[in-house]
Amino acid sequence: MAQIVQSFAEIADRYDAAFVDLWGCMHNGLHAHPEAVEAMRAYRARGGKVVLVTNAPRPRASVEAQIERLGIPRDSWDAIATSGDAARVALFQGAIGSKVWFMGGPHDRVFLEPPNIVTDPVPVQEVPLAEAEGIVCCGPFDPHAHPDVNRPDFLLAKSKGxxxxxxxxxxxxxxxxxxxxxxxxxxxxxxxxxxxxxxFGKPHPPIYDLARRRLAALGELPPDERIVCVGDGIGTDILGAVGEGLDCLLVTGGLFARETGTDPGGQPDPGALATFEAAEKLTATYAIGFLR
Incomplete structure (x- = not known):
C-alpha cells in the first residue's frame, strides 16, 4: 500500500523536481487550493523545481492565464507542460491529415493555432465531419452529456477510417x-x-517527454529517481508515473475521495485505500488526502 504522508514537505527533500497535476491538486476548476499553493512555494524556496503537468487540451500560455485567474500565483511553479501542446505538435506534423473535424468548446479553439516549435507546419483546415480526414477532440460539445450521444458521428468517422x-x-x-x-x-x-x-497526455509518454524538456530548460535535468509526480488520477497521473519509472504521490481527496474514504480536508482511510489500490491493480509510492 502507498505510504500515507501528512504533507508534501515530509518527502520533499528526496526530490529535485515535482511534476504536479493541476485540476484536483492545485485547483478544483473554480479556485486554487491555498494549501497546495503554499506547499509548492515552500518546495521552490528549498530549491525544488515545479513543473505543472496537465491534461488541459490547450497551449501552456492559455493554461497560465487560466490558473492565474483561479488564484495560482507565478511564484508557486516554474514551468508548464500541457497535453494540448504535445498533441498540437502531432496535429501540425500531419498525424491525422489537414482537414479536421473539431470537437470541444469555444475556449479550446486555440488548439488549432500552430505551435512555434513546428517548422513548416501542415496547413490545418476545420471542416464538417463529412469532409474531414481526422478528428481533433479537445472535449465534448456538452460536458454533461453522456459520451454515447456521439455514436452516430463516430460511426461515420470509423467508416471513413x-x-x-x-x-x-x-x-x-x-x-x-x-x-x-x-x-x-x-x-x-x-x-x-x-x-x-x-x-498525448497522461498516462502516455509524449507529455512526460515534454515535461522533461521543460525541466531541462530550467537547468540540469535530474535523474528519474529525483523526480516525483503528484496527481489525483489513478489511471492518468499514477499509471503514467509508474510507466515512466517515477515515484508518485496520489492525492486521494480529488476524483476518488469516496473510494479512498477521504473526508473533506482529511486523510485517506488506510483500509479503503488498500481496497482501492487492489481493485485498480496499481499502487502509488505515497498518498495524501489533499496536497499541502
Missing part, C-alpha cells in the same frame, strides 16, 4: 461539486467502437 486525436486523456473531472466528461471519455468510446485514437 478517421483517426481521433485526443488532446486530453482524462475521462472525468470535477468542477467544484459538478462532474464533467472529458475528451478521454470520447476517445475511449471511439476505441471501443473499433476506431483509432491517438493520445
Amino acid at each position: 478517421m483517426k481521433l486525436l485526443c488532446a486530453n486523456p482524462d475521462i472525468i473531472v470535477d468542477r467544484g461539486e459538478d462532474r464533467e466528461w472529458c475528451a478521454g471519455a470520447l476517445a475511449k468510446l471511439y476505441d471501443e467502437m473499433g476506431g483509432e485514437s491517438l493520445y
Whole structure:
C-alpha cells in the first residue's frame, strides 16, 4: 500500500523536481487550493523545481492565464507542460491529415493555432465531419452529456477510417461539486467502437517527454529517481508515473475521495485505500488526502 504522508514537505527533500497535476491538486476548476499553493512555494524556496503537468487540451500560455485567474500565483511553479501542446505538435506534423473535424468548446479553439516549435507546419483546415480526414477532440460539445450521444458521428468517422486525436486523456473531472466528461471519455468510446485514437497526455509518454524538456530548460535535468509526480488520477497521473519509472504521490481527496474514504480536508482511510489500490491493480509510492 502507498505510504500515507501528512504533507508534501515530509518527502520533499528526496526530490529535485515535482511534476504536479493541476485540476484536483492545485485547483478544483473554480479556485486554487491555498494549501497546495503554499506547499509548492515552500518546495521552490528549498530549491525544488515545479513543473505543472496537465491534461488541459490547450497551449501552456492559455493554461497560465487560466490558473492565474483561479488564484495560482507565478511564484508557486516554474514551468508548464500541457497535453494540448504535445498533441498540437502531432496535429501540425500531419498525424491525422489537414482537414479536421473539431470537437470541444469555444475556449479550446486555440488548439488549432500552430505551435512555434513546428517548422513548416501542415496547413490545418476545420471542416464538417463529412469532409474531414481526422478528428481533433479537445472535449465534448456538452460536458454533461453522456459520451454515447456521439455514436452516430463516430460511426461515420470509423467508416471513413478517421483517426481521433485526443488532446486530453482524462475521462472525468470535477468542477467544484459538478462532474464533467472529458475528451478521454470520447476517445475511449471511439476505441471501443473499433476506431483509432491517438493520445498525448497522461498516462502516455509524449507529455512526460515534454515535461522533461521543460525541466531541462530550467537547468540540469535530474535523474528519474529525483523526480516525483503528484496527481489525483489513478489511471492518468499514477499509471503514467509508474510507466515512466517515477515515484508518485496520489492525492486521494480529488476524483476518488469516496473510494479512498477521504473526508473533506482529511486523510485517506488506510483500509479503503488498500481496497482501492487492489481493485485498480496499481499502487502509488505515497498518498495524501489533499496536497499541502
